[in-house]
Amino acid sequence: MVLTAALGFALLTMSSAAGASRENPRDPSPVLRGDWLLLQLVPSPGVALGASGPAATLRWHVTPLLYSFGTDRRLNRFRWFIAEPLYRHSGSVELFADPFYIGRDRPARDRWGLSTGARAHFPWLERGDALSYSVGASMLLLHEGFQPSFEAGLSTLFGVLGVFVHVAPWFDDGYAELSLRVRWF
Numbered sequence: 001m002v003l004t005a006a007l008g009f010a011l012l013t014m015s016s017a018a019g020a021s022r023e024n025p026r027d028p029s030p031v032l033r034g035d036w037l038l039l040q041l042v043p044s045p046g047v048a049l050g051a052s053g054p055a056a057t058l059r060w061h062v063t064p065l066l067y068s069f070g071t072d073r074r075l076n077r078f079r080w081f082i083a084e085p086l087y088r089h090s091g092s093v094e095l096f097a098d099p100f101y102i103g104r105d106r107p108a109r110d111r112w113g114l115s116t117g118a119r120a121h122f123p124w125l126e127r128g129d130a131l132s133y134s135v136g137a138s139m140l141l142l143h144e145g146f147q148p149s150f151e152a153g154l155s156t157l158f159g160v161l162g163v164f165v166h167v168a169p170w171f172d173d174g175y176a177e178l179s180l181r182v183r184w185f
Contacts, residue, residue: 025072030082039184046164046179048102050171055104059115059179066094070123085159085185089128092121096136113142115149115166129158140168140175147171159183 043058066079070091079087083094097116104111117138125131132155140149153164162181 025074029076030079030084032082036082036185042182042184043101044179044181044183046177048104048175048177050175052104055102057100057102057177057179059098059100059181061181061183062097062099063094064097066092068092070127085129085183086127088121089132089155089159090123091128094119094121096138098138110143113140115140117149119151121155124154128155131156132159134164140166140171142171144171147175149175153181155181158185160185 040060043060046057046059048055048057062081063079063083064081066083066088068077068079068083068087068090070089071077071087077087083092088094095117096119097114099112099114102111102113115138117136119134119136119138121128121132121134123132134151134153134155136151138149138151139146147168147170149166149168151164151166153162155162160183162183164179164181166175166177166179168175
């Protein structure tokens with residue numbers, strides 16, 4: 001009996017301390033956790049296509065800054081490095097830096113690169129939880145130099161899974177990449 005009363009009191013106190021309501025929403029500011037950080041080390045696989053033939057790719061995703069225009073305007077719409085799926089896929093613009101590896105027959109320094117630029121996400125179904133699309137422009141940096149590149153993609157399952165196409169049409173070998181983007185939250 002005493003344990004039940006203590007548990008009930010704790011639950012009541014906890015819910016009133018949260019203070020979230022329709023009139024006063026609570027900002028769910030994300031906190032950096034070790035398990036989340038480890039999951040970010042898991043790369044997204046892909047296939048690069050060019051004049052030299054197909055090559056496997058691995059791509060990591062870093063979002064230094066995201067502004068969400070699809071969330072409640074009373075909340076903080078900016079996210080730094082950690083962006084929840086709701087903030088990203090309900091409508092947002094982000095700056096990104098995606099390091100990547102291309103498994104091609106070249107020296108090791110020619111296999112690593114960086115794609116850095118801006119990307120916009122738009123909801124398509126169920127505020128982006130079921131399906132969202134994105135478009136972006138970036139600079140593709142490889143040892144051979146840098147060129148403008150473009151991307152477009154679809155994301156589903158709350159943003160966990162996506163299919164993206166990256167194209168750098170002015171690169172010497174006409175670089176294009178099809179990737180399966182996996183994001184863990």
